[in-house]
Amino acid sequence: xxxxxxxxxxxxxxxxxxxxxxxxxxxxxxxxxxxxxxxxxxxxxxxxxxxxxxxxxxxxxxxxxxxxxxxxxxxxxxxxxxxxxxxxxxxxxxxxxxxxxxxxxxxxxxxxxxxxxxxxxxxxxxxxxxxxxxxxxxxxxxxxxxxxxxxxxxxxxxxxxxxxxxxxxxxxxxxxxxxxxxxxxxxxxxxxxxxxxxxxxxxxxxxxxxxxxxxxxxxxxxxxxxxxxxxxxxxxxxxxxxxxxxxxxxxxxxxxxxxxxxxxxxxxxxxxxxxxxxxxxxxxxxxxxxxxxxxxxxxxxxxxxxxxxxxxxxxxxxxxxxxxxxxxxxxxxxxxxxxxxxxxxxxxxxxxxxxxxxxxxxxxxxxxxxxxxxxxxxxxxxxxxxxxxxx
Numbered sequence: 001x002x003x004x005x006x007x008x009x010x011x012x013x014x015x016x017x018x019x020x021x022x023x024x025x026x027x028x029x030x031x032x033x034x035x036x037x038x039x040x041x042x043x044x045x046x047x048x049x050x051x052x053x054x055x056x057x058x059x060x061x062x063x064x065x066x067x068x069x070x071x072x073x074x075x076x077x078x079x080x081x082x083x084x085x086x087x088x089x090x091x092x093x094x095x096x097x098x099x100x101x102x103x104x105x106x107x108x109x110x111x112x113x114x115x116x117x118x119x120x121x122x123x124x125x126x127x128x129x130x131x132x133x134x135x136x137x138x139x140x141x142x143x144x145x146x147x148x149x150x151x152x153x154x155x156x157x158x159x160x161x162x163x164x165x166x167x168x169x170x171x172x173x174x175x176x177x178x179x180x181x182x183x184x185x186x187x188x189x190x191x192x193x194x195x196x197x198x199x200x201x202x203x204x205x206x207x208x209x210x211x212x213x214x215x216x217x218x219x220x221x222x223x224x225x226x227x228x229x230x231x232x233x234x235x236x237x238x239x240x241x242x243x244x245x246x247x248x249x250x251x252x253x254x255x256x257x258x259x260x261x262x263x264x265x266x267x268x269x270x271x272x273x274x275x276x277x278x279x280x281x282x283x284x285x286x287x288x289x290x291x292x293x294x295x296x297x298x299x300x301x302x303x304x305x306x307x308x309x310x311x312x313x314x315x316x317x318x319x320x321x322x323x324x325x326x327x328x329x330x331x332x333x334x335x336x337x338x339x340x341x342x343x344x345x346x347x348x349x350x351x352x353x354x355x356x357x358x359x360x361x362x363x364x365x366x367x368x369x370x371x372x373x374x375x376x377x378x379x380x381x382x383x384x385x386x387x388x389x390x391x
Contacts, residue, residue: 003172004109010161012133019228020138024151037353042092044346046099051339054104055332064173074101075162082155107335114322123315124264131257142246203332208324215378216341219313221348222371228349238296251304259311283309291365
């Protein structure tokens with residue numbers, strides 16, 4: 001669990017810094033919002049590769065070895081990003097490599113935590129730590145570049161942390177080939193007899209998997225559209241300073257982290273399904289206030305509270321999937337859900353970047369409102385856990 005926590009902290013650290021560094025990347029390469037958004041496309045392609053290969057890799061070489069391989073791949077990507085700032089194409093390739101590695105790690109960590117006792121609580125802590133990484137990195141990145149340090153040297157911190165992640169993963173997972181079997185409702189499901197050879201095919205045919213994957217794509221898209229573009233939005237629309245804008249981005253991720261750690265007990269009390277609808281209503285209202293009230297302080301506070309409101313959506317989807325999907329499909333199902341979900345962090349920020357080039361960066365807020373509304377529709381279509389159990 002400690003190894004997984006550090007892995008997700010690094011993932012948040014890497015993802016949270018992108019928004020803070022975008023203005024400097026644009027300036028360094030003299031490119032537009034649309035072109036810098038190719039970084040998000042590169043990450044998306046990495047997620048696509050992970051979606052197609054992560055489950056198979058885990059079955060072929062074992063859970064632990066798959067985790068170690070993905071960490072070494074991530075190290076290569078971080079070395080590329082930290083070593084140069086002259087070739088934008090090479091930087092995009094680095095983002096592709098890191099994206100494929102991170103998505104693989106995320107699917108494996110989600111699979112591991114879904115089989116623990118109290119999966120909702122521990123998955124909430126896991127993804128809360130991701131938020132803590134996202135909180136810290138924009139502040140560090142901005143502090144470095146504002147003091148004249150070339151932006152690419154920020155990625156040396158990623159290299160150092162990846163080495164730590166590898167050591168911890170080696171200690172924790174090197175002898176773990178398959179996850180221990182835990183008694184659960186899946187044992188009584190007839191589909192549990194599905195062999196590993198056709199597990200991926202069964203995953204592709206699962207309505208629950210695809211509905212949750214699309215929900216995650218919309219959720220992660222909203223989260224990363226805020227985290228990726230809020231710095232540019234604050235600087236250009238609200239006339240804030242780069243330091244102030246970085247604090248807004250950091251406080252958004254802090255809200256995500258705190259919500260994921262402290263809200264799960266309330267979710268259990270209300271029920272996951274109802275909790276998501278209630279939080280969505282609050283998030284949409286707050287996002288509208290951030291959009292329509294042209295005051296820096298209002299935008300900052302509402303953005304942080306949106307982070308709290310949407311914080312548990314990822315863990316809600318993962319724990320719901322753990323109850324709806326047979327256990328022997330977990331590796332493929334969670335890899336697919338995680339990869340499709342994380343593709344939203346590339347696709348939707350790309351759309352925001354293209355629209356911002358044509359219309360202006362103000363489009364960030366209405367786009368996020370639309371994504372939140374779409375999440376509500378998608379969550380309504382997720383099969384009910386109780387109904388599935390009866391079947």
